[in-house]
Amino acid sequence: MEGVAPLDWKLDNAIHLTVDEKPAVVWFTDHEFKVSALGLHGDAPDTVKLCTSLKHVLHGELRADGSAHIATLALKQKQHVVLWITGKPQDGEKELVQAWMGRLMTAAGCIVPGRRIKVIVNPFGGQGKGKHIFEHRARPVFEAAKCFLDVTFTTHSGHAEEVAASLDVSAYDAIAIVSGDGVAYEVFNGLAKHKDALRALRLPVAHVPAGSGNAFTVSLIGPKDCRDVALAVLNAVKGRVVPLDIASITQGNERRVTFLSQTMGLMADLDLGTENLRWMGDQRFIVGFVQGVLRMKHCPVKVWLKVAESDKQKIADVFRAHYTFNTDKSHADGTANGTANGNASALEEEPAEGEGMPPLKWRDSDNDGWVEFPEKIIYLYGGMMPYVARDFMQFPAAEMNDGCLDLVLQTPAPRTTMLSSQDGAHSGKQFWMPSQHYFKVHAYRAIPLAQKGNISIDGERWPFLPFQVEVHKGLGRTLSMLGRWAGEGGCLTQEEK
Ligand SMILES: Nc1ncnc2c1ncn2[C@@H]1O[C@H](COP(=O)(O)OP(=O)(O)OP(=O)(O)O)[C@@H](O)[C@H]1O
Incomplete structure (x- = not known):
């Protein structure tokens, strides 16, 4: 049967190579990288031998010995692995292949x-x-x-x-x-x-x-x-360089950095109290959660907040606006060498040599503008990235660089409500539960009211003593191809009150 060029095939984006002694067309479209057998007539590709996302291409070069090499990720038994495509350009086409490699590297964001x-x-x-x-x-x-x-x-x-x-x-x-x-x-x-x-x-x-x-x-x-x-x-x-919020945590004279989460009450009990179930992987959190909900123990703590926003609808609206902006931008500017997130200015000023961590803005004795959370809680969970485990998006409105920590204070709720909330926990839908109070804060303070209990900071056990957390906007950096956290934000998908 005659080879038919697919509609998205363009001569500009294709080269002819001899791969494994067979003539092949190696080409890319806006989103895909492909290797095809050469069609029967003309230069057009025929049967596709390899098709992978263009963003999976890692490198392409024409070496001094005249051979062409392209490295890409490709799926093998449900995991991606590096695949090398090696071939010889046709006579007289070295310059063309050289120029094509440059276009491939740019288009793939290498x-x-x-x-x-x-x-x-x-x-x-x-x-x-x-x-x-x-x-x-x-x-x-x-x-x-x-x-x-x-x-x-x-x-x-x-x-x-x-x-x-x-x-x-x-x-x-x-x-x-x-x-x-x-x-x-x-x-x-x-x-x-x-x-x-x-x-x-x-x-x-x-x-x-x-x-x-x-x-x-x-x-x-x-x-x-x-x-x-x-x-x-x-x-x-x-990934592009993205500014990342991190926070200082202070307890007595100790000052450390937290980048992931802080928790007390039910969630700390299941993090630190289920070490014996580690072999289960992430499943241990589900088992621990069920056990904790059945106990429904109050967490003995007073919580003080420096609130940036406490209205869930407003939190969701701001998140939606940023999510849309960053999603559009990551499509438009998906290159590895740029900056990200519309926050490039935060990346520009070079700090002076010898500059240490910024001083804390709030002492633990400051009360100006702080509010006390008035209700009893089952657990406290603070964090700066959406997922705390693979199946659990605790902070669906978390952003990489909004200068805020997301703080969840869960007040007592019927056991059935708490357990059924886990149905949507993989996508953060528990955000809308009325008993789950969700704040954007600049800082917060937790004062335990009992002698014993669990405090987990980024998964590490801390003494059950008062602590304070203060966010530093964009003080850290990470690398992200999305330019935002992954996940679609359960706060966007369900707006029930
Ligand atoms: N060579 C080592 N020997 C002993 N402990 C180590 C070594 N390297 C790192 N650690 C300690 O192991 C702890 C846990 O390591 P790591 O974060 O890699 O993964 P994990 O325990 O498998 O999973 P997770 O911490 O994500 O639950 C770290 O807090 C670190 O202090």
């Missing part, structure tokens, strides 16, 4: 080769698979994209924090953490301790999932893709 990445791997993360995950699933993607890697395998708890605290920040373009959320917490704290903390925190931090909890990756690339290591590396390689 990075300029040579990006310098400090990689920190917890070899024991993710039930001991961290090293294997890095060597076999992450490293090939970084290398295909022509990144220079400087790899440290952690040897002890706290090692990642030491590495980040003493990093030569001018020697790298980004940090990639291959671990769970615990090592990411250490890295942000290490950067905050750095002698040039403000500069150090400007190094974008990317996450590659190799832990039992990988909320950072889930929030960056979404629950569907979050177990696909190659896609997380793709995000690290091609």
Whole structure:
């Protein structure tokens, strides 16, 4: 049968290569990269041998020996892996192929080769698979994209924090953490301790999932893709630099950084009180939640807030406006080398050498403009990214850089209501539950009223003592191909009152 050129085939975006001794057409459209057998007549492609998203292309080059090489991600047994397409241009077409490679790299948003990445791997993360995950699933993607890697395998708890605290920040373009959320917490704290903390925190931090909890990756690339290591590396390689809100947490004389979440009450009990169920992975949170709801224990705490917004409808409206803007922008400007999120100005001023963490705006004795939450609560949950686990979007209105922390205060509700709220928890629909109070805050203070209980900060156990959290707008950086957190925001999908 005669080969028929598909409608989206354009001569400009196609080259002819001999691949595996067979003539092939290698071509791309606005969204796809394809390799086809050559049609029977003319130059047009015929049977498609490979079709993948254009954004999966990592690199293309014509080497000195005249061979053409293109690296792309392609699906193999439900995971993406690096696939190399290697071929010979037809006689007299080297220049054409060379020019085409440039157009492919630009259209696919490939990075300029040579990006310098400090990689920190917890070899024991993710039930001991961290090293294997890095060597076999992450490293090939970084290398295909022509990144220079400087790899440290952690040897002890706290090692990642030491590495980040003493990093030569001018020697790298980004940090990639291959671990769970615990090592990411250490890295942000290490950067905050750095002698040039403000500069150090400007190094974008990317996450590659190799832990039992990988909320950072889930929030960056979404629950569907979050177990696909190659896609997380793709995000690290091609993502644009986005300013990231982080917060200071103070307790007594201790000051640390929190980038993920803080919780007390039911949710802290299920995080810290279900360690024995770790083998279940994310499922342990569901089991713990059911147990906690059946107990329905009050959390003994007084909460004070520096509120930015408390009206859920207004929170959802602002989120929608930013979501639409960032979504449109990520389509229009999906390149790896630009800045992101309409916040480029935040990236421009270079901090002076020796500048440490900014001073805190609020002391724990300040009460001006603070309000006390008047009701009893079951749990407190504060966070700055939407997902706290793969199946649980606790903060559907979280934004990367709105200068606010999202604070949920859950008041008592019938057990059936609490349990059925979990049906939509994967997309944050519990946001609209009347008993779930959702605030955008600049800061908050929690004062425990009992001797014993659980406080979990980014998954780490803290003493059950008063603490205060204050947000620093855009003080950190991450890498994101979306230019916003993943997930569609349960606050947009259901506007019941
Ligand atoms: N080489 C090491 N030996 C012992 N502990 C380590 C080592 N490297 C890191 N750690 C500690 O392990 C803790 C957890 O690691 P990590 O964040 O990689 O994943 P995880 O425990 O599998 O999952 P998660 O913390 O996401 O639930 C970190 O808090 C860190 O202090």
